[in-house]
Amino acid sequence: MIRIIVQTAPIDLLAEITQAETAGERGAGAVATFTGLVRADDGVETLELEHYPGATEAALTKVATGAVERWGLSAVTIVHRVGPMHPGERIVFVAAASAHRAASLEACAYLIDRLKTDAPFWKRETRGTQASWVEARDADKDAAARWTS
């Protein structure tokens, strides 16, 4: 079962993990999760996330479907926040559920690596009165590319 959510509301970890544990016909034997938090890099006060409604959800669904096919998962959850948020808040949550740990751990890493390069989101940081768009990182591209072989 694939669950893709793009929301402005805070991410409810317990509800999402419980959902991933119990989704699918037989449930899971293992659930691996990743949570990304807003960092206070160099005095960042606000991080604002923009997305491409429709296209973002479609791209996330494609990433999730790829993981289900590759690792035979019972559930994948991707929750991504958009709009303004502050340091310490959860920005993204992914969960991969499978029968055994290896598949869920690998799939979890795959999901966050691919999400970073394949889904249309853009970050804007504000420090005081200064706002700037975050530049894409080559390291993220390299991390996503390691899954293509």
Next chain:
Amino acid sequence: MTVTMVYFAWVRERIGTGEERVDPPASVTTIAELVDWLALSSPGHAAAFADPARLRAALDQAFVPIDTPIAGAREIALFPPVTGG
């Protein structure tokens, strides 16, 4: 051929709108050519499209290379490289 353009992040900010309908001439056949043509329409467009190497594109909501033909497109998006997660 009229097509809906959608813009995100600093592309949207420089142009001053997130969406517009445009009607390119028949000589414009690819997204790259559309970008060159749109760059002539205002100083904001010119600023947004000054460095095409920094642009990414989507055609009808799917990521595509910038040299993709635009024939039959309903919606074309232009934006910087993505930075989610």
